[in-house]
Amino acid sequence: xxxxxxxxxxxxxxxxxxxxxxxxxxxxxxxxxxxxxxxxxxxxxxxxxxxxxxxxxxxxxxxxxxxxxxxxxxxxxxxxxxxxxxxxxxxxxxxxxxxxxxxxxxxxxxxxxxxxxxxxxxxxxxxxxxxxxxxxxxxxxxxxxxxxxxxxxxxxxxxxxxxxxxxxxxxxxxxxxxxxxxxxxxxxxxxxxxxxxxxxxxxxxxxxxxxxxxxxxxxxxxxxxxxxxxxxxxxxxxxxxxxxxxxxxxxxxxxxxxx
Ligand SMILES: [Zn+2]
Numbered sequence: 001x002x003x004x005x006x007x008x009x010x011x012x013x014x015x016x017x018x019x020x021x022x023x024x025x026x027x028x029x030x031x032x033x034x035x036x037x038x039x040x041x042x043x044x045x046x047x048x049x050x051x052x053x054x055x056x057x058x059x060x061x062x063x064x065x066x067x068x069x070x071x072x073x074x075x076x077x078x079x080x081x082x083x084x085x086x087x088x089x090x091x092x093x094x095x096x097x098x099x100x101x102x103x104x105x106x107x108x109x110x111x112x113x114x115x116x117x118x119x120x121x122x123x124x125x126x127x128x129x130x131x132x133x134x135x136x137x138x139x140x141x142x143x144x145x146x147x148x149x150x151x152x153x154x155x156x157x158x159x160x161x162x163x164x165x166x167x168x169x170x171x172x173x174x175x176x177x178x179x180x181x182x183x184x185x186x187x188x189x190x191x192x193x194x195x196x197x198x199x200x201x202x203x204x205x206x207x208x209x210x211x212x213x214x215x216x217x218x219x220x221x222x223x224x225x226x227x228x229x230x231x232x233x234x235x236x237x238x239x240x241x242x243x244x245x246x247x248x249x250x251x252x253x254x255x256x257x258x259x
Contacts, residue, residue: 001258003247004031004039006125006160006185006215011052016219024056027218028063034223037247038062038256040215042095042125043069054089065254067095067125070113072103079112092254093123093156099131104139105148114148114155123156123253129164129186142170149177156253158213161187167199174207181253182207184245185215188229200233209241210249 008015010022020026024041031039041064043053050068057064068091071081085091094117098104105111105126117124130140138144142163149157162182163170174180188197204212216226234242251258 001038001247001251002036003214003250003254003256003258004036004216004218005158005213005250005254006183007039007041007218008044008220009041009048009053009056010219011048014219015047018219018222020219020222022219024060024064028060030218030223031063034227036216036223039064039218040092040125040250040254041066043067044097045069045071045100050085050089050091054091058089065092065256067091067093069095069097069101070110072101072109075109078109079116082113082116091122092256093117093125095125097127098140099127099129099134104137105144106139114152118152118155121156123158123181125158125160125183127161128159128166128170129161130166131164142166142173145170145180146173146176149173149179153177153179155179156181158183158253160215161185161217162200162203162212163187165191165196167196167203171203171207174211178208181211181213181249183213183215184230184233185217185226186221188233189221189225192225192229197229197233200229201236204233204237204241204245209244210252212245213250213253214246 009024014021041053043050053066057066156179158181159170160183188200191197
């Protein structure tokens with residue numbers, strides 16, 4: 001079973017750097033074409049609201065499962081809005097995008113949200129791809145998540161894009177904390193031709209099985225490019241390990257029934 005732990009759909013119907021068609025149906029068509037059985041769909045402020053992501057995924061419950069992005073625009077309402085949403089829908093976890101949401105994991109409202117997720121046994125996926133104006137902000141770097149994991153050792157955190165150019169820092173954070181998982185979306189394609197793309201197979205081989213997850217970041221990445229990169233970084237893995245990376249780990253983490 002192949003599970004993509006990192007995809008997006010667009011309310012506008014298309015988007016990303018290639019302006020690809022990106023409705024739920026477009027995503028499913030791409031998944032079918034490339035042998036992907038199920039995908040985790042991430043809401044993204046300005047691109048897909050929580051409600052849109054969940055209502056679209058609810059039409060294909062065996063294939064698409066959405067996460068919930070806490071709303072930090074009105075801080076006094078973050079917790080209440082999240083609780084109300086969870087009464088109506090059943091997200092598989094949370095997604096936080098510190099760069100786009102202009103917050104960091106050092107802020108008290110974020111810690112409050114994470115404590116809530118911890119108590120509810122919900123995994124939390126964070127964008128961890130230092131980039132752009134906040135490139136040097138240490139709170140967006142993988143080591144910040146190491147400190148968080150030391151404080152919340154039971155919380156399951158997925159560092160999306162495996163930490164970007166700071167991949168080895170993400171690797172050591174995952175080595176030090178059993179609650180830290182790495183998603184291999186975007187990074188091996190963005191850094192194709194560099195040593196970082198090669199380091200993806202090192203991550204799979206050196207972390208305990210189940211701690212590295214395949215993701216594409218469709219439509220920011222084309223499926224053909226993402227799966228070509230996955231084919232490359234999984235070429236020297238054992239069959240058991242390849243199955244873990246390509247789906248079984250995500251199935252356990254997000255509670256998806258695997259065949
Ligand atoms: Zn993404």
